[in-house]
Amino acid sequence: MTGTTTAPPAVRRNRAARPVQYVLLVLVAVLAFGPVYWLISSALKPGQDIYRYPPEWIPTRLRWQNFADAWNAVPFGHFFVNSSVVAVAGTALELLFAVLCAYGFAFLAFPRKRLLFLVLLGAMMVPGNVTLLPNFLTIASLGWVNTWAGLIAPGLGSVFATFLLRQHFLTLPKEILEAARVDGAGHLRTLFTVVLPLSRPILVTVALVTIVTKWNDFIWPLIVTNSDSMRTLPIGLLYLNNVETSQNWGAILAGTVIVVLPILVVFLLAQRHIIAGLTQGATK
């Protein structure tokens, strides 16, 4: 209403603030991404350049040998396979179980269903650190220490994925499900041919967040594996840190890049999904 009379000073003030805001923006960007840049650029430098003082901001000579050094110092091939198996197979199974469970809670009748749902949500209150020792004993009694099964099993139950999927399923138009039923489709077929195709975005989101979480997992793989051939990448990196001394930062940093690069690529390609998934609870 009176906006036209008050706008000019506000706009002018805004314009005066612009340069300051841009300086701050650059500062934030440098603080956030600078360390990652420093990691990647240093991993490409020969030793003398890594240890140069004052620092060399842009690598002049590249030394890819750092990566070979890292790869040969510890069995990175094993780590890579183990991490991939755990992340991919673990995510596939967790997602399958979550989808089934979410479908049950969204579309099937059961007495006291709400109570069971609360039991499900309650599992979120249990901190991972509290479960370490008993879970190790359980896995040990199953004879699964130092196996893929042992790495994967404790992470297969999910609250987060189930909750998000159920919330989404409840928003699907009832008529489509009715139509499927009238066509004679059972619940399993309705789930796989009607509900899931309609839920692709949320499935992608949940899958990405799950796979990233599993790839990054540290404490459980540390506990449940005990041989180099069964370690995952994050534990392998800890091992590399111990094998190489700080005199060989080149190899250590190259190893770090090997661990981080897949995650960074996935993140850059699918950041919309990943950010949405990780920040979901805030806006529910």
Added chain:
Amino acid sequence: MSTAPPPAVPVPAEPAAASRGPSGLRRRRRREYQLFLAFIAPNFVFLLLFAYWPVVYSAYLSLTRWDMVSPVKRFVGLDNYADLLTDPDFLGVLWTTLLFVVGVVAGSLIIGIATSLLLNQRLRARNAVRTAVFAPYVVTGAAVGTLWLFIFDPNYGLLKPLMGAVGLNAPAMMTDSHWALIGLIVVYLWKNTGFVAVIYLAGLQGLPRELYEAAELDGAGPWTRFRRLTLPLLSPVTFFVLVTMVIQTFQAFDIIAVMTGGGPANATSILSWFIYQQGFQTFDAGRAAGGAIIMFAVLLTITGLQARFLERRVHYR
């Protein structure tokens, strides 16, 4: 999915069942109950076995003395708790945990909110910066720890020339017990800030513009608008961030394992590290389980308190 069975012959299932009267209906209902149980069973089996059972078993273990190999678990009642809560080392761990959690959570909130306010301005490239700011949150913790060990390296690290540029001597960050906890907090701030900032940014973008225009007409300056409008309106967001951050920070482990291993001289030994160390390095199951149950109790209490406290302030929307 492409191998789905061909459409079944349309069986008039419903009318038939209905004509069979109440018993048919009951049978169908029972079938649906069974189906429900079958659908939720896999997820529930894993949650019961690997989330609920561990709480019960930890509670039991915390009442015993056991070295994790001998066949006998000796029942000792509340001795483990009595020992822990009078052990200066454990009280030190609790104190370190408090400093660490407060430092990380308060720091991430303040820096995160400030960053979100900046990213909420109509600036060029702000989306790229948003991506850059969030990236550390998804980067593998073990890698983050290694990277910052390099930056903090007293001989070759980036910290040395950066502090040298303003005439300061860089401390031996992670090997000096006065600095190690601070260094660790800095690393976690770097990792978490983007997460907090992006959540607040989403909140900011949902705020009603008219309110701000009205407030500006009433002569409210930027700081007043922030304090009287933005913060109260965003209190649900704050609640979520606070709870998430506290729970996450209590469980911080990977970066500590890589950077300090709880040292030097226990300076970075927080509760999560203590539980691991007691369980898997000194094989004292009773103390590890006692520490775990204490952590569980503390987190439940904090979450409950936060919920209650914020309930009164959250009702703006």
